[in-house]
Amino acid sequence: MANARHRNARGQPLEAAAGNGLIDRRALLGRGMAFAGAMSAGIGPSSAAAGAEPLADDPWSMEVGDPMPLYQVPSKFETKVARTLSNPNHEPRNSHARTPHHLLEGTTTPNGLHFAINHAGVPTIDPEKHRLVIHGLVKRPLEFTLETLSRYPMISRVSFVECGGNSAPMFSPEPMQETVQALHGLASCAEWTGIKLSTLLEETGIDPGAKWFIAEGADSPRLSRSVPIKKALDDAMIALYQNGERIMPGNGYPMRLLLPGYEGNMNVKFLRRIKLVDQPAMSMYEARTYSQILPNGKAYRFYFLQEVKSFITSPSHGMMLKGPGLYEISGIAYSGTGRVEKVMVSADGGQSWAPAALQEPVLSKAFTRFRMPWRWDGGPATLQSRAWDEAGNVQPTRAEFVAARGELTKPAPVLSFPNQHYNSITSWGVGSNGEVKHVYG
Amino acid sequence: MFTARCAIFSAALLSAMMTDASLAETPNLGKPIDEAAIAAWDISILPDGTGLPKGSGTPAQGAVIYAEKCALCHGDNGKGGGPAAALVSDNVIAGISASQKTIKNFWPYSTTIFDFVRRAMPFQTPRSLTDDEVYALTAYILAENKLIGANEMMNAQTLPQVKMPNRENFIIRFPDRI
Numbered sequence: 001m002a003n004a005r006h007r008n009a010r011g012q013p014l015e016a017a018a019g020n021g022l023i024d025r026r027a028l029l030g031r032g033m034a035f036a037g038a039m040s041a042g043i044g045p046s047s048a049a050a051g052a053e054p055l056a057d058d059p060w061s062m063e064v065g066d067p068m069p070l071y072q073v074p075s076k077f078e079t080k081v082a083r084t085l086s087n088p089n090h091e092p093r094n095s096h097a098r099t100p101h102h103l104l105e106g107t108t109t110p111n112g113l114h115f116a117i118n119h120a121g122v123p124t125i126d127p128e129k130h131r132l133v134i135h136g137l138v139k140r141p142l143e144f145t146l147e148t149l150s151r152y153p154m155i156s157r158v159s160f161v162e163c164g165g166n167s168a169p170m171f172s173p174e175p176m177q178e179t180v181q182a183l184h185g186l187a188s189c190a191e192w193t194g195i196k197l198s199t200l201l202e203e204t205g206i207d208p209g210a211k212w213f214i215a216e217g218a219d220s221p222r223l224s225r226s227v228p229i230k231k232a233l234d235d236a237m238i239a240l241y242q243n244g245e246r247i248m249p250g251n252g253y254p255m256r257l258l259l260p261g262y263e264g265n266m267n268v269k270f271l272r273r274i275k276l277v278d279q280p281a282m283s284m285y286e287a288r289t290y291s292q293i294l295p296n297g298k299a300y301r302f303y304f305l306q307e308v309k310s311f312i313t314s315p316s317h318g319m320m321l322k323g324p325g326l327y328e329i330s331g332i333a334y335s336g337t338g339r340v341e342k343v344m345v346s347a348d349g350g351q352s353w354a355p356a357a358l359q360e361p362v363l364s365k366a367f368t369r370f371r372m373p374w375r376w377d378g379g380p381a382t383l384q385s386r387a388w389d390e391a392g393n394v395q396p397t398r399a400e401f402v403a404a405r406g407e408l409t410k411p412a413p414v415l416s417f418p419n420q421h422y423n424s425i426t427s428w429g430v431g432s433n434g435e436v437k438h439v440y441g
Numbered sequence: 442m443f444t445a446r447c448a449i450f451s452a453a454l455l456s457a458m459m460t461d462a463s464l465a466e467t468p469n470l471g472k473p474i475d476e477a478a479i480a481a482w483d484i485s486i487l488p489d490g491t492g493l494p495k496g497s498g499t500p501a502q503g504a505v506i507y508a509e510k511c512a513l514c515h516g517d518n519g520k521g522g523g524p525a526a527a528l529v530s531d532n533v534i535a536g537i538s539a540s541q542k543t544i545k546n547f548w549p550y551s552t553t554i555f556d557f558v559r560r561a562m563p564f565q566t567p568r569s570l571t572d573d574e575v576y577a578l579t580a581y582i583l584a585e586n587k588l589i590g591a592n593e594m595m596n597a598q599t600l601p602q603v604k605m606p607n608r609e610n611f612i613i614r615f616p617d618r619i
Binding site: 091092093119120133134135140141142143144148149151152153171199200202203204211214216220221222223224228230231272273275277279280281282283284287288289291292293294295297298299300301302303304305405406407408409412416417418419420 | 467468469470471472473474475479482483484485486487488489491514524525534536537538539540541542547548549550552553556557560561564565567568607610611612613614615618619
């Protein structure tokens with residue numbers, strides 16, 4: 001039961017939803033005012049406590065500000081909101097940049113913070129010279145420029161993109177003491193605008209023998225992946241814009257393949273060529289890199305799907321809670337199968353659960369923000385989230401996941417990809433001192 | 442009454458058909474590209490050997506090229522130790538770590554070696570090798586891994602025939618998505 005301090009504006013106690021302080025989500029939705037009232041009554045500053053010091057104007061209120069920039073960047077006080085880099089000295093290997101989920105809110109990843117993996121640096125592509133060729137098992141092979149593609153009917157859709165190796169540190173047998181950025185930062189969400197691949201294939205025609213298409217990038221390793229033709233006729237698109245502006249260089253400028261819900265590496269960037277074929281190419285990235293070794297020694301091939309997943313972004317590892325009181329648990333859920341149907345949250349390591357509020361609109365194959373009010377009583381807590389998608393898929397517990405997919409015998413370096421397609425529950429342990437750490441719950 | 446309803450229905454049907462027709466119309470701005478021009482673009486190789494170019498190479502020829510252009514990153518004789526992965530190893534997979542994967546114990550198709558070397562290697566100067574050189578390097582890597590004989594020549598006919606030990610060891614994760 002909520003104690004006397006946690007009452008809404010009408011003096012009624014906030015309704016407990018599950019153990020260890022979880023409060024009914026309706027405190028956020030239908031009774032927002034009541035929740036605000038409870039917060040100010042509980043841990044908010046007391047107006048009576050303010051001293052009698054006169055209010056002085058700050059310098060920025062006393063002078064003319066800076067000139068407007070052509071292209072604005074965040075406040076200089078926000079420079080810590082940045083990606084982390086796996087290869088800052090640009091050594092001859094691939095480079096990853098991870099999204100700082102713990103410093104962001106909502107569902108849209110700002111373009112400068114969208115995750116990226118590039119296998120040989122970021123190419124500088126002249127959009128005037130870039131071409132897209134579609135050939136192979138088609139009736140009319142065609143070549144497109146960026147300018148001609150810009151004349152085609154476009155669609156916009158919000159879609160997450162997630163690296164198949166995102167969350168890979170969680171294959172370790174012990175919880176790695178890393179932030180949500182290090183653990184889950186290889187997933188981001190943006191509004192992508194471009195042309196449906198099926199629109200272009202209407203013009204080239206499709207030979208009935210075509211079962212796959214090979215997509216190839218214009219980067220120096222000519223990264224190449226095979227994709228079933230089914231996806232081309234479903235929701236595959238050639239994306240030209242990212243959150244309303246041209247795609248960022250590291251995310252595939254001037255055009256990329258977007259395969260909503262499918263493994264990031266298949267969403268080939270710098271797209272230059274699509275070849276329709278009767279069999280997969282068995283490119284290195286599908287035959288080796290993105291095939292996953294299983295505990296029985298066999299390996300999964302053509303995993304494709306980024307399965308239903310969620311994680312709490314706040315509070316999360318590395319944060320410090322400043323004393324007992326009301327907090328909002330906030331996190332991200334998504335599924336490569338479709339919409340997120342519900343997210344359950346636990347504050348007691350999975351002993352009891354309550355449904356979180358889902359921020360509307362809940363879009364298919366896109367980040368969904370979930371929120372849950374929580375009264376921390378100052379004792380130990382283990383925060384978890386678990387998502388369900390509209391197809392009925394449920395995010396596995398870690399025990400279920402490890403039983404099916406195995407775990408490493410010893411921790412692997414946090415930036416390595418010891419295995420892929422990890423989607424089980426993430427647990428954050430809150431200590432009595434308020435310190436939040438990654439734990440296995 | 443009947444006639445009026447019928448007319449409204451017909452108009453609705455016609456309008457629906459026109460909408461469908463206008464949806465199907467596309468700008469048709471793609472420039473036709475002929476086979477000769479496509480050849481310069483197309484570097485795809487399929488596991489059955491489709492796309493493999495003319496040319497050939499032997500392990501001995503490959504050894505010379507390897508020492509000059511590959512050893513710096515992949516180590517002497519492909520044994521690793523540099524910034525890039527080992528190419529020659531007798532490691533047996535134990536556990537689920539991807540770091541266990543080698544060409545010999547994991548790669549299902551020999552054509553993948555040719556394809557990747559030709560499109561992406563050497564890292565700093567991709568597509569600087571001739572097709573003969575790529576065949577020779579592929580032959581060298583396969584021979585050092587004892588997947589072909591020490592004097593076996595690789596070309597468009599022989600390469601797809603190489604039996605890779607792990608080929609039958611894969612499970613398609615979601616067959617209904619293919």
